[in-house]
Amino acid sequence: HFNPLLSSKMTILISMLNQTKLKKSDKFVIVSNYTKTLDLLHVICENHGWKTCRLDGTTKNSDRQNIVDNFNSVHSNTYIFLLSSKAGGCGLNLIGANRLILFDPAWNPATDRQAMARIWRDGQKKNVFVYRMLSTATLEERVYQRQILKEEVAAAVVDRDSSSNSSNSH
Numbered sequence: 001h002f003n004p005l006l007s008s009k010m011t012i013l014i015s016m017l018n019q020t021k022l023k024k025s026d027k028f029v030i031v032s033n034y035t036k037t038l039d040l041l042h043v044i045c046e047n048h049g050w051k052t053c054r055l056d057g058t059t060k061n062s063d064r065q066n067i068v069d070n071f072n073s074v075h076s077n078t079y080i081f082l083l084s085s086k087a088g089g090c091g092l093n094l095i096g097a098n099r100l101i102l103f104d105p106a107w108n109p110a111t112d113r114q115a116m117a118r119i120w121r122d123g124q125k126k127n128v129f130v131y132r133m134l135s136t137a138t139l140e141e142r143v144y145q146r147q148i149l150k151e152e153v154a155a156a157v158v159d160r161d162s163s164s165n166s167s168n169s170h
Contacts, residue, residue, distance in 0.1 A: 004044050009133050013041075013101065016131070017050065017080070020099065025126065027071070027097040029081045031115040033104050038082045041103070051077055055092075056084035064092075072096030083118070085111050094118045098126035103133050105140055109147040 004010035013030075020026050032038050035056050045052045053067050071081050072095055081094055085106055097119045106112050112132075120128045134140045 002040055002043070004040070009103070009135060010040075010044065013103070013133065014044065014048070016101075017045075017048070026099055027079055027081070029083055029094050029097045029100045029115075029119055031083045031085050031100065031102050031118075033085045033106055033111075035084055037103060038084060041082055045080055045082075050079045052080045052082055053078050054082040056082075056087045059087065068092065068094065083115070085115055092118055093121050093123070095121055095124045098124070099129045099131070101131045101133060105132070105134065105143045105147060107143055107146065109151050112147065 004014065017028065020028070030038075030041055032041070035058075038054060038056060042052055042054065053071050055064060055067055059067065070076055071078050072093070074096075076096065081097060083092075083094075100116060100119050102112055102115060116130050120130075132144070134144055
């Protein structure tokens with residue numbers, strides 16, 4: 001038996017969802033790298049009466065667009081979209097939501113950036129908020145620190161390459 005109140009991340013998440021539920025126009029996408037985590041999140045949402053939909057690796061390709069369209073509809077009462085980071089795929093447009101929670105960090109920073117781009121797209125009419133949940137002094141924090149380092153190294157290489165290309169063109 002899982003007690004979400006024994007997890008600080010789950011406690012904070014529940015509090016955020018409770019407070020934001022008062023704003024009828026706000027919807028969430030919660031992204032996790034693990035389907036087991038999505039399973040737990042689904043149970044928590046059910047226990048609070050929050051309507052969810054889910055897209056992960058087991059979702060049939062033929063069902064994906066219908067799930068997305070239903071969630072994005074202004075008439076939908078689905079409050080939370082549970083998304084596996086690996087199943088996000090290209091072109092997934094979740095502008096029905098304006099709040100995204102990265103529940104756990106991915107080793108590859110591009111995975112998290114791609115997840116963030118799901119709700120911040122052309123057609124988004126609301127202010128977008130992205131939350132990254134990390135437990136300090138854990139592997140999660142180390143993964144996030146590695147993400148930052150990877151992005152800094154990539155930016156330095158791009159800056160070096162673009163400055164050498166511009167000096168070669170003179």
